[in-house]
Amino acid sequence: MPLLDPIPSPVAHADRHALEWEPLLALVSTFASSPVGRVAIVDLQPSTDEGWITRQHQLTGEVRLLLEEQVSIPLGGLFDPTQLAAKAQIPEAALEAAELQSIARIAHDIAAWQSLLREPSARLAGKLPGLSELSATLTISLRPLAESIERKILPDGSLADDASPELHRIRREQERQQRVIEESLRSALRRLSGEGATQDELITIRGDRFVIPVRSELKRRVSGVVHGASSSGQTVYVEPLETIEQNNELVRLLEEEQAEIHRIFVALTRQVGGYATALVDGARVLALVDSLQARARFARNYDCAAPTISADRLHIEGARHPLLEKRLRAQGAKQNTAVVPLTLELTREHRQLIISGPNTGGKTVTLKTVALLSMMAQAGIPVPAGAASFPIFDAFLADIGDAQSIEEALSTFSAHITNLDRLARLADQNSLVLLDELGSATDPEEGSALAVAVAQFFLDAGAWSLISTHHTSLKVYGANTAGVLNAAAGVDEVTLVPNYQLRLGVPGASAGIATAERLGLNAKIIAGARQRLGSQQVDIARFLDRLHSELAELDESKKKTRAEQYLLNQQRARLDREGDVEIRNRVRDLEKKLDSLMKEFEFQMRENVKAIEDRAAQQKLSKEAERRIIRMRREFQESFNQTVVAHRTGADQGDANAQPHIVRHISAGDQVRLKSMGGKIAAIQREVEKDVFEVALGPIKMRVKRDDIAEVVKSAQPQTAERADPLAAARRTKGVHVSVIPANSDDMRMEINLIGRTVDEATDELEKYLDRAFLAGLPRVRVIHGHGAGILRRGVRDFLKSHPHVATIAEAPQNEGGQGATVVELRQ
Missing domain, CATH: 3.30.1370.110 (Ribosomal Protein S8; Chain: A, domain 1)
Structure with missing residues (x-):
């Protein structure tokens, strides 16, 4: 059973070689942490399953969040444990020490991953729903298995003495028996060395038995068993008779040790078998996580974005070809080069793009970039762009490059036609078709006619298609055909050097002669080519040059207009702010003046009242003083309101309504126009005294003299909210709040x-x-x-x-x- 699930609904037809799919996967795989993760990346394919695509980008985004939070993802021990898990389930099977150690490492990694998701940091809480769901099946902790293996197997692969009580006993007896044998052999060495029979006083081991070295010519002096000789033949290794039984006992203990070791390995293997399913499931999750981590690292390194899926729109903004960017990065230190970002958009209504322009201007790179990024999006890999949106394509069909084949006896033109026939049979409305240099490698007139027919065929088939060309007829077709857009590969207007910028909406000039001149072709050849260039081609080239020049001037004009508009808006905002500050300061000064005068008046009046000894007179004068205070407050408030409103409405700066009018009869209920209020209409409440009236202007009541009334409005006209409330209008206009309201019973709590x-x-x-x-x-x-x-x-x-x-x-x-x-x- 493969460790990773197969890609659901993979794209049936994709020209991976022409679109450099394998090199792209090789680049992304370098960011994986394990061989399993690298294999998972290399096996990626574009899918047509929108749910799977969306989930892959979600998971990649969550892993990218882990990387940004500098969370270490445990993947150091990741490998495919499928075979070892299957072997561990065989009765009496025993895994090797190294195999058990690898199981312990991956078990630790799985347990660490479970802990990471179970107790994320506060900054990550609730932000990893996809990864949590992915790991929901990992319910069994593998830490006991890892600790059990590590407790019994030492780092060098040997078993610890306390791996089992029986092994501990056997090894202690072995040590005691070795000491007994060594003491016996040293005694024999001392005795024989006095006779000159031994080569040196050295105890060695031959075939698990302790022996002593004896000179060959004197070996008969030593009673015992010979276990071999040295390479020179001058020394033989003899096991004395008195140590034979002792060595036999040691060999027996060694056999017991091996039997116990085998029993321990069988027990550990049986324990691994009990966790087999959890191990494989955990490894499957970690393999996907390593694949996601590789994509997230690639996305961070190449400044990628997660694309969106849109059935009606193909849009890329600031896109770069990743392989081109990789190559230019390698050259960047020496040549200071960088990829020029690409931006384009196709829709259901305009799904065919004709790209024209000079050679080496980036037309082919544009085609490959759009197709490769679309494939990356459908394979769950973030795309190197500022933003991107793609339909889901079920085929990526390309005719790019020189397809000449000597073995199949195909010329370049024949190979292109064969490939076009294949594309025409496969393409439908869900296909992305890329045609590079359409109509080339044959007679220009016939090639031009064929190119237009091919483009029309794919347009009628509803396929999304990008076509690069030098043929003028295709440029005209792009300009005159509904559903088709022209685009020009960028070129510097002065130097004619390509700038690799794509301009949508206009055809490009091929500038073949200029390009040849820039690349260093002989000057005589260039001059001859220009002399032989037909007048029509010259006119077309000049027209396109002028069109591009005018577009450049238009762009520059737009930039200047936007800059001027920006400065104008800033100036207007500054003036508004200054006006608001001035008005607020004036109102604040008036309010302070009112408050100060009223406090002073009240203070003096109450002081006078306190000076009167007679209580009855004091109470009488106190009431009179309070009435005077109220009257003064009301009159001052009316004056204050008139001043503020007149200033906010501009009435104090000259107004036609301020001209004298003859007003004869005024009575309560009349609607009058006030000069001091900028012509605002107020209602007469009552006549306070001769030629002095109390009027209501919205919520404000004030007293005005007869000569402040411009006219009496005879016809009762409904007033708008703004006319009835000048202060409200002023507040809406400038954002300044003015409110001077006398105390009344409605405002007071009882x-x-x-x-x-x-x-x-x-x-x-x-x-x-x-x-x-x-x-x-x-x-x-x-x-x-x-x-x-x-x-x-x-x-x-x-x-x-x-x-x-x-x-x-x-x-x-x-x-x-x-x-x-x-x-x-x-x-x-």
Whole structure:
């Protein structure tokens, strides 16, 4: 069973070689972390399954997010464990130490990946839904398996002494037996060395048995078994008789050790078999993750974007051919070169593009870039572009390059025709067709006619097609045929050097002679070619040159216009800001002046009242002073409103309505036009005194003199919201809020809550409240002080008894608070 699932609904026909698909996959695969990930990339194919395509781009985006957050993805031990997992399920099978160690490494990686998704960082929480769903089947933790293997197998592949109690016992007995044998052999060495029979005092091992070296000519002096000789033949290795039984015991222990080791490996293998399914599933997920990681790294390195799928639009913005960019990056340090981004758009209504222009101008690269990026999008690989949108194609059909074949006896033209016939049989409305240098390699007139017929065929078939050409007839076809767009490969207007920029909507000049001259062709040949160029071709070339020049001038003019418009908008915004600041400052000054005057007036009046000893006279004068305060406040507010509104409407800067008019009779209810208000209409409320009227202008009431009335509006006309409320209009115009509203009963609350205050705090707040209530003309208010210990209630009532605005006080009824509140009747 393959580790990775096959690509669903792969594209049936794709000219991968012509479009350089394999080199692109090789480039992306270099960003994988494991051989399995590289194989997964190399096996990618474009799919027609929109759900699969969308999911691949979503998963790649989530892995890219992990990389941006510098999260380390555990893939160091990734390999395909399918065969080892199958072997581990065979009864009494034993995996090798290295195989078990590789299983432990991948088990650790799978467990680490599970932990990463189970407990993501705070910045990643909820941002990995696709990866979480992908890994939802990994429910079994493989960490116990990895720890079990690592605990028993040492890094060098040998078994640890404590891999099992039996192995520990055997190895301890082996050590003891080796010490016994070594002591016996050293005793024999000392004895024989005195007789000169030994070569040197060295104990060695031959075939798992301890022996001593003896000179060949004296070997008969040593009773024992000979286990071989040295390469020179001067030394033989003898096992003395007294150590034979001891060596036999050691060999027995070694055999027991090997049997126990095999038993341990069988047990570990059986344990691996129990986790076989979890291992393969985990490896399958990690293989896909490595493939996604390779795509994400490629996307980050090549500044790629995730494309969108659109059935009606093929759009790329700032696109680059990745293989060309790779090559130019390698040359960049020396030549300072870079890919020129490509932008183009085709739609259902215009799905054929005719690209013309000079040789080496980038026409073929444009064709390959569009096709390769479309294939990348359908294979789940981000595309090197600022933005991209593609339909889903079921075929990528290309006729690019020299298709000459000596073995098949095909000329270049014949090979192109054979390929075109294949493309014509395969193409439909879901195909992307690329035709490079259509109609070349034969007679120009016949080739031109054939090229137009081929282009018309693919247009009628509904295929999305990009065609590069030098034929003028194809350029004319592109200009005159519905559903077809022209495009010009860019060229510098002065030097005629290609700039690789694509200009949509206009045909390009081939500039073959100029290109040949730029590439260094002999000057005499160039001159002769220009002399033989027909007048019609010259005229067409000049027309195209002039068209491109005019388009360049138009682009420059548009840039200048946009820059001037930008500066104009900035200037207008600056003037608006300065005007707003000036008006706000003036209104603020007026408000400060009003507030200062009223505070001064109130202070002086109350000081005068306090100076009077007689209580009755004091109360009488206090009421008179309060009435004067109210009248002064109202008159000053009316004057202030008139000044502000006149300035905001421009009435104080000259207005036709300010001219004198003769107004004879004015009565309440008349609609009049005011000079000081810029001709605004107000309603007469009443005549205050001779030639002085109270008028209502929206929510503002003010007094005006007769000579401020321009005319009486006889016909009752409904006023718009803006005419009725000049201040509202002014606020909408400049964003300035002006509001001067006298205290009235509608704005005042009928009660005040003093619970929680100290006596001093309560009396200060209560005094301010009573002043406002008195000015508003409230007849009765309720003071809430609560029950408590009664301290606040007594302090409040003592204060109320001596207050000049208070007529009477009484305990509130039970339904209004009882002892917790006091009802105050105010003087009128």
